[in-house]
Amino acid sequence: MKESAxxxxxxxxxxxxxxxxxxxxxxxxxxxxxxxxxxxxxxVMRGSLAGQTIDLGGQWVGVGHDRLTALAKEAGRxxxxxxxxxxxxxxxxxxxxxxxxxxxxxxxxxxxGMGWVLWRLRRxxxxxxxxxxxxxxxxxxxxxxxxxxxxxxxxxxxxxRALFDIATRAVLCVEADQISMLAFLHYLAANGDFxxxxxxxxxxxxxxxxxxxxxxxxHLAEPLGADLRLNAPVTAIAQDSDGVxxxxxxxxxxxxxxxxxMAPALAGRIAMAPVSAAREQLAQRMPMGSVIKCxxxxxxxxxxxxxxxxxxxxxSAVFSPVFDNSPAxxxxxxxxxxxxxAEAVQWSGRPEARKRAVIDSLVAHFGAQAAxxxxxxxxxxxxxxxxxxxxxGVPTPGTLSRLGPALREPCDAIHWAGTETAEAWCGxxxxxxxxxxxxxxxxxxxxx
Amino acid sequence: MKESAxxxxxxxxxxxxxxxxxxxxxxxxxxxxxxxxxxxxxxVMRGSLAGQTIDLGGQWVGVGHDRLTALAKEAGRxxxxxxxxxxxxxxxxxxxxxxxxxxxxxxxxxxxGMGWVLWRLRRxxxxxxxxxxxxxxxxxxxxxxxxxxxxxxxxxxxxxRALFDIATRAVLCVEADQISMLAFLHYLAANGDFxxxxxxxxxxxxxxxxxxxxxxxxHLAEPLGADLRLNAPVTAIAQDSDGVxxxxxxxxxxxxxxxxxMAPALAGRIAMAPVSAAREQLAQRMPMGSVIKCxxxxxxxxxxxxxxxxxxxxxSAVFSPVFDNSPAxxxxxxxxxxxxxAEAVQWSGRPEARKRAVIDSLVAHFGAQAAxxxxxxxxxxxxxxxxxxxxxGVPTPGTLSRLGPALREPCDAIHWAGTETAEAWCGxxxxxxxxxxxxxxxxxxxxx
Numbered sequence: 001m002k003e004s005a006x007x008x009x010x011x012x013x014x015x016x017x018x019x020x021x022x023x024x025x026x027x028x029x030x031x032x033x034x035x036x037x038x039x040x041x042x043x044v045m046r047g048s049l050a051g052q053t054i055d056l057g058g059q060w061v062g063v064g065h066d067r068l069t070a071l072a073k074e075a076g077r078x079x080x081x082x083x084x085x086x087x088x089x090x091x092x093x094x095x096x097x098x099x100x101x102x103x104x105x106x107x108x109x110x111x112x113g114m115g116w117v118l119w120r121l122r123r124x125x126x127x128x129x130x131x132x133x134x135x136x137x138x139x140x141x142x143x144x145x146x147x148x149x150x151x152x153x154x155x156x157x158x159x160x161r162a163l164f165d166i167a168t169r170a171v172l173c174v175e176a177d178q179i180s181m182l183a184f185l186h187y188l189a190a191n192g193d194f195x196x197x198x199x200x201x202x203x204x205x206x207x208x209x210x211x212x213x214x215x216x217x218x219h220l221a222e223p224l225g226a227d228l229r230l231n232a233p234v235t236a237i238a239q240d241s242d243g244v245x246x247x248x249x250x251x252x253x254x255x256x257x258x259x260x261x262m263a264p265a266l267a268g269r270i271a272m273a274p275v276s277a278a279r280e281q282l283a284q285r286m287p288m289g290s291v292i293k294c295x296x297x298x299x300x301x302x303x304x305x306x307x308x309x310x311x312x313x314x315x316s317a318v319f320s321p322v323f324d325n326s327p328a329x330x331x332x333x334x335x336x337x338x339x340x341x342a343e344a345v346q347w348s349g350r351p352e353a354r355k356r357a358v359i360d361s362l363v364a365h366f367g368a369q370a371a372x373x374x375x376x377x378x379x380x381x382x383x384x385x386x387x388x389x390x391x392x393g394v395p396t397p398g399t400l401s402r403l404g405p406a407l408r409e410p411c412d413a414i415h416w417a418g419t420e421t422a423e424a425w426c427g428x429x430x431x432x433x434x435x436x437x438x439x440x441x442x443x444x445x446x447x448x
Numbered sequence: 449m450k451e452s453a454x455x456x457x458x459x460x461x462x463x464x465x466x467x468x469x470x471x472x473x474x475x476x477x478x479x480x481x482x483x484x485x486x487x488x489x490x491x492v493m494r495g496s497l498a499g500q501t502i503d504l505g506g507q508w509v510g511v512g513h514d515r516l517t518a519l520a521k522e523a524g525r526x527x528x529x530x531x532x533x534x535x536x537x538x539x540x541x542x543x544x545x546x547x548x549x550x551x552x553x554x555x556x557x558x559x560x561g562m563g564w565v566l567w568r569l570r571r572x573x574x575x576x577x578x579x580x581x582x583x584x585x586x587x588x589x590x591x592x593x594x595x596x597x598x599x600x601x602x603x604x605x606x607x608x609r610a611l612f613d614i615a616t617r618a619v620l621c622v623e624a625d626q627i628s629m630l631a632f633l634h635y636l637a638a639n640g641d642f643x644x645x646x647x648x649x650x651x652x653x654x655x656x657x658x659x660x661x662x663x664x665x666x667h668l669a670e671p672l673g674a675d676l677r678l679n680a681p682v683t684a685i686a687q688d689s690d691g692v693x694x695x696x697x698x699x700x701x702x703x704x705x706x707x708x709x710m711a712p713a714l715a716g717r718i719a720m721a722p723v724s725a726a727r728e729q730l731a732q733r734m735p736m737g738s739v740i741k742c743x744x745x746x747x748x749x750x751x752x753x754x755x756x757x758x759x760x761x762x763x764s765a766v767f768s769p770v771f772d773n774s775p776a777x778x779x780x781x782x783x784x785x786x787x788x789x790a791e792a793v794q795w796s797g798r799p800e801a802r803k804r805a806v807i808d809s810l811v812a813h814f815g816a817q818a819a820x821x822x823x824x825x826x827x828x829x830x831x832x833x834x835x836x837x838x839x840x841g842v843p844t845p846g847t848l849s850r851l852g853p854a855l856r857e858p859c860d861a862i863h864w865a866g867t868e869t870a871e872a873w874c875g876x877x878x879x880x881x882x883x884x885x886x887x888x889x890x891x892x893x894x895x896x
Contacts (some may be wrong), residue, residue, distance in 0.1 A: 097676065143627035144596035146845050177592035178846035179731075180625075215548075265732055269717050277738070277796030277830045284713055285626075285844065287732030290725070302850070342850055348725030382725045388732065396625035396844035397594050402790055 006030050006255035008443050009246045011234050014042020015429050016417040017261030018220035027444050033224055034248050036233035036386045041217035043390050049334050049377050050297035052129030054378035055213045058429050062204035065430035072209050075219040079207040082200040083324040086307045089365055091314035093159045106159045106373045111309030113160035125189045133186035134404035142182035143401035150181050162315045163345035165438025169341035170321050172394055173196045173289025180397035192424040238270040244413050257443045260416035263393040278406035285399040290344040290382050294337055294358045297375035301326045303366055310335055317361035318343055348382045392427040415439045454478050454703035456891050457694045459682050461488020463759045465709030466668035468883030476893050477505045483680035484660050484698050484834045489665035491838050497825050498745035499779050502516040503661045504827035506877050510652035513878035520657055523667040527655040530648040531772040535753045537813055539762040541607045559606035573637045579871035581634035582852035588632035589848035598629050610763045615787035617636055618769050620842055621737025626651050628845035638874040684719040692861050705891045708788055708863035711841040724855035733847040736837025738792040738830050742785055742806045745823035749781030758783055765809035766791055796830045840875040841868045864885045
């Protein structure tokens with residue numbers, strides 16, 4: 001059998017790779033998908049907690065995530081609005097308060113500061129094209145400034161800065177000194193705005209998928225059959241005038257084109273030749289964020305009886321933000337939340353201590369009933385060798401303005417997908433789908 | 449044969465790994481050294497130009513490089529002072545000038561600006577311990593500020609900023625928006641000061657090694673015999689209670705301890721478990737600098753007859769800085785220099801166009817005689833898959849203050865060497881030697 005009969009090999013069976021393969025197959029192309037893991041889905045992953053099927057990775061459908069919404073519909077999976085009934089908890093500056101609506105119960109100075117910052121960010125993000133941030137007005141100056149500096153200049157109160165940091169970590173899983181203003185504004189522009197990113201209703205955390213987000217990955221993968229090769233880490237991709245040779249632990253696949261559907265930092269572990277120096281540098285300058293997703297089950301969603309939504313944002317808690325993740329019938333109470341940014345680095349590799357810290361956090365904020373969980377599970381994405389962090393690769397200062405075009409620019413017969421390369425919804429599953437379709441389009445054009 | 453009889457495996461046969469192996473062997477330990485390349489030396493590499501043996505990688509011995517000086521003496525290799533007779537050329541702001549001494553012929557405003565900046569940097573670097581920059585006063589604030597911002601605040605003239613950028617690129621091979629002030633000050637503190645780093649006489653470029661720096665790597669490697677395994681890329685390092693299993697394409701070595709003597713970004717390509725999350729993040733947040741080292745040979749060192757030293761610093765030239773690298777007898781004229789920083793990324797992968805651009809640069813500054821080279825060679829360190837850039841890994845903002853201690857902190861039985869991990873002379877061969885000796889010391893203590 002002549003293996004060179006393949007039109008394309010897709011490396012990575014996350015949503016980007018699966019979307020690319022689907023589009024290529026629809027166009028009648030011969031495609032195989034290879035992935036290092038024993039499962040599809042990439043940063044979306046199935047788990048189980050107190051007898052419920054849950055998502056250990058990406059789980060939310062946001063407003064404007066049209067491809068993802070359509071995919072859920074096609075797969076016959078209902079969307080379940082994020083539970084938001086009742087009061088939220090906010091603990092900043094040593095005080096915990098309950099509140100409803102959009103205005104958090106912080107000092108008038110902190111509220112004014114946040115209002116000013118949100119207004120300024122909406123103005124600034126206008127400058128930054130979501131699909132080409134390197135073309136922003138004053139792109140280099142914005143890329144030479146860290147978000148931490150901008151925060152300190154624009155937020156006079158400690159409470160305001162703390163709230164801003166919590167939001168930044170929740171959205172990007174990095175600290176404000178690790179990302180440039182350009183990269184931050186690009187993330188806002190690609191996803192609506194800062195408020196959309198941090199919101200449930202009408203925001204990026206609007207709904208979840210009944211049966212789990214990972215079911216949509218399985219739905220995309222199902223038609224692939226034997227054209228999906230799991231447990232096959234790709235070690236090298238070589239190019240010559242005939243196309244590409246993709247070497248994995250499962251053998252070598254030859255094809256006319258390759259689509260590498262992975263975060264740049266992960267793609268950088270594969271020996272690829274030739275590949276542009278800009279892509280090589282990009283792989284070194286877009287580290288993954290740091291996050292551990294934790295989920296705790298209780299016999300009932302006891303917070304609901306106290307008039308609480310389950311949503312918690314806390315400066316002191318290791319485990320924040322937290323959301324209600326219970327099934328629609330409320331038959332069991334599930335809380336989902338994150339240890340993110342620098343704290344995630346500290347808690348990685350310490351599963352027992354981490355579990356205790358998470359539950360202690362919940363007791364401190366939700367009271368003694370939180371001390372009796374019936375089940376617990378977490379996913380340390382930093383320690384996952386095929387992700388090396390989550391949610392996304394975040395460009396370090398001086399990267400996006402100089403190397404941004406290399407995100408999508410093909411290197412001869414190697415094309416690039418993955419949510420980091422998306423023209424919109426960058427960092428989200430929607431962006432992954434979009435990027436896969438775009439890369440498939442490039443390949444179809446090249447093969448035409 | 450029971451392979452577990454090894455005391456240590458050293459991964460990487462650069463100066464750090466070779467120094468570690470030497471110290472362990474001197475203490476009677478059983479050691480093997482593994483390297484992906486077909487040669488020893490790492491970022492130091494032998495080449496040939498117009499019949500002369502040259503260094504395609506690191507070549508200079510600086511003031512205070514005592515270990516390296518002693519090693520050269522032990523190996524019977526004389527040090528050759530860098531040739532500096534005659535005038536230097538400086539081209540800034542569209543004008544080329546000749547000058548001698550330390551004060552460049554730029555406008556009084558630019559000189560005053562540079563004077564102020566050098567004074568400020570000397571003051572600021574006092575705050576930053578060379579062996580523990582994360583303990584600096586205000587480490588987080590310094591790490592949240594890029595060097596570009598500090599430059600713009602402190603250098604009012606365009607010429608001054610241009611000169612500063614040239615020096616930064618020459619020293620670190622990155623752009624000023626890609627490095628934090630903390631990382632920059634740490635580099636100064638670890639290597640004297642900014643003037644030392646950018647100087648020949650009494651500086652980091654004081655002398656070269658007769659016969660080539662790489663000869664010193666060969667000297668260190670020679671006693672290893674069959675305990676040196678080349679052409680053996682290490683793919684994984686596993687740990688258990690018995691020690692480590694180092695898997696390479698040449699098989700598996702078992703030992704009580706491993707020393708990984710590589711830049712963090714390169715070590716990050718090896719699957720290591722368990723390894724701390726901080727080390728994993730460090731591997732993603734210390735990208736390699738970008739540099740192409742180019743060398744041009746002429747029948748004579750014609751610039752000497754014009755009263756020129758061969759030293760060129762130019763804002764417009766793709767090829768800058770340049771130094772005289774001719775043999776002591778002046779029998780042939782060699783110029784050595786660099787394409788560094790963002791320009792190196794652009795010229796990587798274009799060998800023919802690059803060669804023309806380098807020679808055109810020399811013609812523009814040294815005149816028509818430069819148009820007739822008798823030989824040319826360059827080394828694109830970005831495209832080298834076992835280096836992925838040079839000279840060194842440079843921490844991005846928010847990295848050194850948060851993750852710095854992970855540079856040297858062992859992960860159970862895995863110890864870390866490499867110039868990036870050095871307590872002093874970080875980024876230089878001297879630092880590599882020091883780091884190897886320190887890591888070997890840790891292993892000896894652990895095995896005692």
